[in-house]
Structures are given as structure tokens and as C-alpha cells.
Amino acid sequence: AHTPQVNAEMLNQLLDQQAQLLDQLHRMNTQPGAHLKKHELINAIRQRASIPGALCVFDLAALHHWLAQPYSERREDFLEWLEPLTTIRRANELVIDLIRNSVAPEIRTAEDGFFQLNLELGTPYQLVRVLLEDGSNVYPEISASKHRVIVRFMRLDRQTGHPFQVNHDVAFELAICQL
Structure with missing residues (x-):
């Protein structure tokens, strides 16, 4: 049935976007964030972050070396670490946008x-x-x-x-x- 208040084109775009994201989520063959658990620097930070004073230069020299790298290199690393989570981020953004724009x-x-x-x-x-x-x-x-x-x-x-x-x-x- 046709509902006059509903923009059919926008609805179809939304449904297509939802279907694509669902397909991408179903095709994910690893647990989200599993790639980060294999990264030595991130693991070292995660293991020591809750220990008072454990992020100092002599305990985590690799972190301080990484922090001294140019911003462009650190940003590139972050984007690389976050890239496998992009589908989840996009799915969350879709749901949040739907909720925000519901009224x-x-x-x-x-x-x-x-x-x-x-x-x-x-x-x-x-x-x-x-x-x-x-x-x-x-x-x-x-x-x-x-x-x-x-x-x-x-x-x-x-x-x-x-x-x-x-x-x-x-x-x-x-x-x-x-x-």
C-alpha cells in the first residue's frame, strides 16, 4: 500500500543501505576487534594501562617512540586499526540516525x-x-x-x-x- 507521508525513494535508499550493511556484517568472519588483540603495541598498552605509572617511558618505550612519530603517521596507524570496524560503525550510525530523526x-x-x-x-x-x-x-x-x-x-x-x-x-x- 502507498502511504502519502512516506518518501518512497528515501525509504528504498534506507532499505538498500540496511541490506548492504547487514550483508557486510554477516560476511565478517572474525570477532570484531580481533585484529587489535594481535597487535603487540596495543596489547602492551592494554595490559599496562590499569597499572599506576606503567605507561611511563621506560615501561613502554615503544609507545613513547610511536607518540614521537609525525601526526600523519600516527593518524594513518589509527585509520588502519579502525578500518576493520568500519562496517560496525556505519551500522551503528544508521541506527542512531534513524532514532535521532524519528521525531x-x-x-x-x-x-x-x-x-x-x-x-x-x-x-x-x-x-x-x-x-x-x-x-x-x-x-x-x-x-x-x-x-x-x-x-x-x-x-x-x-x-x-x-x-x-x-x-x-x-x-x-x-x-x-x-x-
């Missing part, structure tokens, strides 16, 4: 920097998005449960670095996303 944001106001919204019971929400204008001097602190979403708008005290809730109204956009 249009609504303009809301946090009175004295505080906003609370009670959610419909039994509705499985996957993501809360809070959007602020560029250059905003506040940031959201979000607390969510299956019953409600609370957003407090915070600012850092420049002297102490201590966060505090602002005491003025903050306009923002809110999207409670679900598929």
Missing part, C-alpha cells in the same frame, strides 16, 4: 534552568536529545527514567570549575526519540 524536536523552556517532562507509561523511548543554540553559555545535565525526563541547565564557575544550575529561563529544543 522533530519541540521548543521548550526550562524555567529557572529546570525542566521536567512525565513520559507515557509503556512507551519504549531510546534517546533524549536536547538542542541549544550555538554559542549558548549553558550545558544540559539530563536525567531520564522510564517515567520522566529532567533537564537542568548548568554553567561552570570560572574560578572554581564547580557547576551550578542557572537561575534564568532557558529556551531549548527537546526530542524524545523512539522507533
